[in-house]
Structures are given as C-alpha cells and as structure tokens.
Amino acid sequence: MAWLVRSILLFCVILTAGCSVEGMIERLTSREDRAFARSFVENVRTGNVEALKPEFDSGLWEKSREQFPQARTLFPPGKGETKLIGFNIFTNVTNGASLTRKEFTLVTTDRTHWTLTHLITLAEGGPARVVEWNVNGSKVPPPELEMYEKMERIGPWLQAGAIILLIGGGLLIFWLVRRSRRRAVARS
Numbered sequence: 001m002a003w004l005v006r007s008i009l010l011f012c013v014i015l016t017a018g019c020s021v022e023g024m025i026e027r028l029t030s031r032e033d034r035a036f037a038r039s040f041v042e043n044v045r046t047g048n049v050e051a052l053k054p055e056f057d058s059g060l061w062e063k064s065r066e067q068f069p070q071a072r073t074l075f076p077p078g079k080g081e082t083k084l085i086g087f088n089i090f091t092n093v094t095n096g097a098s099l100t101r102k103e104f105t106l107v108t109t110d111r112t113h114w115t116l117t118h119l120i121t122l123a124e125g126g127p128a129r130v131v132e133w134n135v136n137g138s139k140v141p142p143p144e145l146e147m148y149e150k151m152e153r154i155g156p157w158l159q160a161g162a163i164i165l166l167i168g169g170g171l172l173i174f175w176l177v178r179r180s181r182r183r184a185v186a187r188s
Contacts, residue, residue, distance in 0.1 A: 020152055020155050021085075021148055021151045021152050021155065022152065025084055025085070025086070025087050028087055028089070029084070029087050033087075033102065033104075034084055036055070036121075037084055037104040037106055037119060038082055038084070038106070039051075040052065040055070040104075040117070040119055040130070040133075041082050041106050041108060041117050042082070044068060044071050044072060044075075044117070044135065045072060045075045045108065046072075047068070047069070047072050049065065049068040052130075055121075055128075055129065055130050056129060056130045057122070057129040057130060057131050060130060060131060060132070064133070071135040073137075074115050074135050074136065074137030075108055075113075075115045075135075075137065076108060076109060076110035076112065076113035076114070076115060076137075077110070077113070078110035078112070078113075079110065080108050080109050080110035080113075081108070081109060081110075082106055082107070082108040083106065083107050083108075084104060084105070084106050085105050085106065085107050085144060085145060085148040086103070086104070086105030086144060086148070087102070087103065087104055087105070088102070088103040089101070089102050089103075090102075097124070097125055098123075098124070098125055099122070099123070099124050100122070100123045100128070101120065101121070101122050101123075102120070102121045102123075102128065103118070103119070103120050104117075104118070104119040104120075104121075105117070105118055105119075105144055106119070107141075107142065107144070107145045107148075109141075109145075112139075113137060113138070113139060114137070114138050114139075114140065114141050114142055114145065115135060115136065115137045115138075116135070116136045116137075116138070116142040116144060116145075117133070117134070117135050118132075118133065118134045118135075119132070119133045119134075120132040120133070
C-alpha cells in the first residue's frame with residue numbers, strides 16, 4: 001500500500017513541476033519551431049523579407065511581397081517583446097505520405113501597441129513552407145493574449161485542485177482497501 005501513496009505523491013510533484021501555458025508551449029514546440037516563428041516576426045518587423053523567401057510557398061510569396069511593407073507598419077514602434085502564445089500541430093499519414101500543419105500565434109508588444117501574428121506552415125514530405133500568415137496591430141491587447149494571461153493566472157489553481165482530487169482519491173482507495181481487509185479478517 002505504501003507504493004500507492006508514494007506513486008500518488010510522485011505524480012503530484014510531477015504535475016506541479018511545470019504546468020503553465022508557457023511551459024506547455026515550450027514542451028510542445030521544438031527549439032527550431034520557436035526560433036523560426038520568432039525570426040519570421042523579426043524579419044517582417046525589420047523589413048528583411050528576402051530572408052523569408054525560402055520559407056514561403058512559391059505561390060504565396062508573390063502575393064505576400066507587396067504586403068510586407070504594410071505589415072511592417074503594424075508592429076510597435078519601440079523594441080518590444082515577442083512571445084509565442086499559441087501553437088497547434090496536425091499530422092496526417094496516409095499511405096506512407098506525411099502531411100504536417102503547424103499554426104503559430106505570436107504577440108509583439110511594447111505595452112502601448114500590440115501586434116498579433118498568425119502563421120501557418122505546411123510540410124508534405126519535405127521542408128515546411130509558409131502557406132498562410134496574417135498580422136494585425138492594435139492599441140489594446142488582443143483577445144488571444146488576454147486568454148493566454150488568464151490561463152497563466154488560473155493554472156496554479158487548477159493544479160492545486162487536481163492535486164487535491166488525486167490525494168483524496170488515493171486516500172479513499174487506501175481507506176477502502178484497509179476496510180475490506182479488516183472485514184475479511186473479522187469474518188475469518
């Protein structure tokens with residue numbers, strides 16, 4: 001029975017060790033994916049769009065070239081900070097052919113201006129290429145950032161609730177096993 005209590009406690013420690021939205025995104029994304037998404041934002045922001053050409057689907061590149069100067073103006077005038085606040089990956093393998101779609105959501109802000117960058121890459125048996133991108137600037141924080149920050153604030157409370165439920169469940173199991181053993185001993 002001691003192994004059960006130790007296992008539950010170990011699980012609780014592991015559960016509380018790194019459950020935040022930022023930590024989850026860090027674990028779900030590779031270092032290369034995070035670097036790619038941040039460099040995409042930085043290249044659009046600084047006007048270094050030629051560095052992006054190899055990353056784009058050829059059809060989208062021609063349409064995007066004329067949109068980059070306008071997108072550059074949507075970023076904060078100050079240095080600001082860029083944060084990856086959303087990531088989604090979808091992989092489909094059919095008849096040995098692999099299709100991987102990755103969606104990145106980034107926010108760049110200097111606390112007076114916010115820019116939301118949404119980026120989608122697609123890889124079909126080769127390197128990933130940008131197939132869709134969008135940049136929106138605003139004087140107020142975007143709803144995606146507000147949701148991200150709310151989840152960061154309630155994360156510890158959710159962890160605490162999960163730990164209480166796990167410990168309570170473990171104690172209930174422990175009590176039920178002990179009770180059934182006592183009854184079995186009393187019957188014999």
